Amino acid sequence: MRAGPDAQGHFGPYGGRFVAETLMPLMLDLEQAWLEARRDPAFHAELRRHLRNYVGRPSPLWRADRLTETIRHQAPTGKGASLYLKREDLNHTGSHKLNNVMGQILLARRMGKKRIVAETGAGQHGVATATVCALFGMACKIFMGKTDVERQKPNVFRMHLLGAEVEAVTAGGGQLKDAMNEAMRDWVEHVDDTYFLVGTVAGPHPYPAMVRDFQSVLGHEARHQIQQQTGRLPDAIVAAIGGGSNAMGLFHPFLDDQTVAIYGVEAAGLGLDSGRTAASLERGAPGVLHGNRTYLLQDDDGQITDTHSISAGLDYPGIGPEHSWLRDKGRVNYVAATDDEALDAFQKLTRLEGIIPALESAHGLAYALKLAATLPEGATIIVNISGRGDKDVPTVAARLGVKL
Amino acid sequence: MNAHSPSTAHRPTRLAKRFAQLRAEGRGALIPYVEAFDPDRATSLALMKAMPEAGADIIEVGVPFSDPAADGPTIQAAAKRALKAGATLAGVLAMVRDFRQHDQETPVVMMGYLNPVDRYGVERFCQEAAQAGVDGLLLVDLPPEEAPFVLPHARAHGLDLIRLATPTTTPERLETILQGASGFLYYVSIKGVTGTTAASADDLAQAMRRIRQNAPLPVVTGFGIATPEQAATAATLSDGAVTASALIKAMAATLDERGNATAATVEAALAPVRAMAQAVRATTNKA
Secondary structure, three states: OOOOOOOOOEEOOEEEEEOOHHHHHHHHHHHHHHHHHHHOHHHHHHHHHHHHHHHOOOOOEEEOHHHHHHHHHHOOOOEOOEEEEEEHHHOHHHEOHHHHHHHHHHHHHHOOOOEEEEEEOOOHHHHHHHHHHHHHOOEEEEEEEHHHHHHOHHHHHHHHHOOOEEEEEOOOOOOHHHHHHHHHHHHHHOOOOEEEOOOOOOOOOOHHHHHHHHHHHHHHHHHHHHHHHHOOOOOEEEEEOOOOHHHHHHHHHHOOOOOOEEEEEEEEEOOOOOOOOOOHHHHOEEEEEOEEEEEEOEOOOOOEOOOOOOOHHHOOOOOOHHHHHHHHHOOOEEEEEEHHHHHHHHHHHHHHHOOOEOHHHHHHHHHHHHHHOOOEOOOEEEEEEOEEOHHHHHHHHHHOOOOO | OOOOOOHHHHOOOHHHHHHHHHHHHOOOEEEEEEEOOOOOHHHHHHHHHHHHHHOOOOEEEEOOOOOOOOOOHHHHHHHHHHHHOOOOHHHHHHHHHHHHHHOOOOOEEEEEOHHHHHHHOHHHHHHHHHHHOOOEEEEOOOOHHHHHHOHHHHHHOOOEEOEEEOOOOOHHHHHHHHOOOOOOEEEEOOOOOOOOOOOOHHHHHHHHHHHHOOOOOOEEEEOOOOOHHHHHHHHHHOOEEEEOHHHHHHHHOOOOOOOOOOOOHHHHHHHHHHHHHHHHHOOOOOO
16 A cells, blocks of 8 residues: 555556646656655755754654543443544644655755745645745745635744745635645746745645655654554554645555554535535545646536635645545545534643644544544544644634634 | 657648648748637637637637636636636537637637546547537646546547647657647747746747757747737747737726626737737748
8 A cells, every 4th residue: 555656656546747848847857856865865864863853853642641531431331542642743833744844855955956935725834844944045935825824824924034935825715726826836937946845745746755755754653652652553543634744644654554444534614515615535526736636626617616624724625646546445534524623622632631733633633532432442543633723823712702 | 650640640630731721821820819708608709700810820719727827817817707707618619619610720729727628528528629620639737748648539539639848848858748749839938827928039949949850740839929029930930829818918908897898808809819910921931
């Protein structure tokens, strides 16, 4: 299961390189540079050093006893699996995003690029990108949907402080997909000196495989940590998916462990059948957008539809192509959590464990709470807490009717 | 054997015939673009029908897409208006069928993004497009590496799959691009999105020298052609000039405050076509 993609970047009928010809030479150069870096021990040593001493890896795996007790209290006798939290929120800049960004910025430097463009939804990827651009003295331009600029003001200010230029995209619905379009347009115009730093396991090959590889560090750690703490592999692992990079990073090292059940949790928004959702696998169909073939939320005519999620980071009509493939293969169970369920899980984790999770992560947690109540007490579940929730405090306050 | 589609071996396609005619006349083609259903079906069809008489040698019909990532603001806005007016892929095919009732000669190239075609079903689409009277397909986000997704079906129905070359194209890359290419080669003259900037005549001449040595197909130039002079230059240095954003801008300026067509709309887009056609016809192709 861990072998993909093929040489053309295909995961079965998904993935690939569906980009304008102007970008093809870049895609081929990038693939070459990545393959070379992957074989180069010096690159890995440099990455490891930065991950340990700058990002703050490894991140802890925390046994959430109070949360587990609460589940057991409400579950039938003998039920209530132990929850373990992979603490990606403790990374520098507060999310898993920095793992990938650190890998790619080292690659961009290796390729001699001087300028970075990136897209961001919630701003976690934008902040991570602006951070490494500051660290390495690279010019940085971040495209962000206008809607997201408004609902993620603290992150926009952070990017400005870090020296990045943030462009509010008004085209389309002013969301993540529109920011992605604008970042691609910018890249086409500045192909000579610019590196497009993609934030998730989507986009044209080699991005899905490359980002997965950079994010797999968290899954490898979790696999090792749970064995150290419990003496065995977990019974289930759970992560939220928008584009799906934190999920792919957690899942990938476990894909061949047949005893481990894997759950990817999409944003159902107001409900899967409400028409206001971001659940591409549950309610989408295969198609081509942003350089890859994958499940997309679209109408019968192949026009991409607007999405909704309380979490800006999950508010995207597509999903990484490897997830599409894993869904068709049946290896990963793709499920969904609504805005309300995520909000509830957000509050539970905050109150019971003193950890304020990102709203993205709260979707994964919401499903894990339900799942835990159906598994025996001896079972263990790892939930990826992909980021911290500071950026979401204004959104949550507004939803709870609190004026800050 | 060359890299043309097998169908050209049997009968000359409309595109092949048209380029042969133009060669005989010693000039390049003028290829105006019309975004189907912008601002509504009737207006865009009227515009399309009037284009050959205004001097269009080939017509490029844009299929509106919600996320046209390779297009600049002008075509993005056109696509948005068209979708609001109810554009669908089936609707665009029907429009081409209507155009063919009226014109059997002018080649029509359908330009767009892959997703609507994927959703429609590639095989079904190629069959219906050929039946409707489409001659070539230009799918912006289908590079040669992914061509197997469409090429067998396009070939089976005698549709040319138009390929793009750009300023970033190396000689080795050009070889890859030309494998399986037919109809013509579309040279994107700038690094950027549609309708934003223009290439200099020197850059274009240099690029054409590079490309023509290797390309057995007619080469037309697009992106950044907005004036009669630019059209004449492109049609002289290559086998044709594609113009899109300039026409759409002229047309869009006549729309009322709700974005609807007015009496001036069709003529506003035709005027630059006439001016460019005149300039193109006043030149001889030195290629």
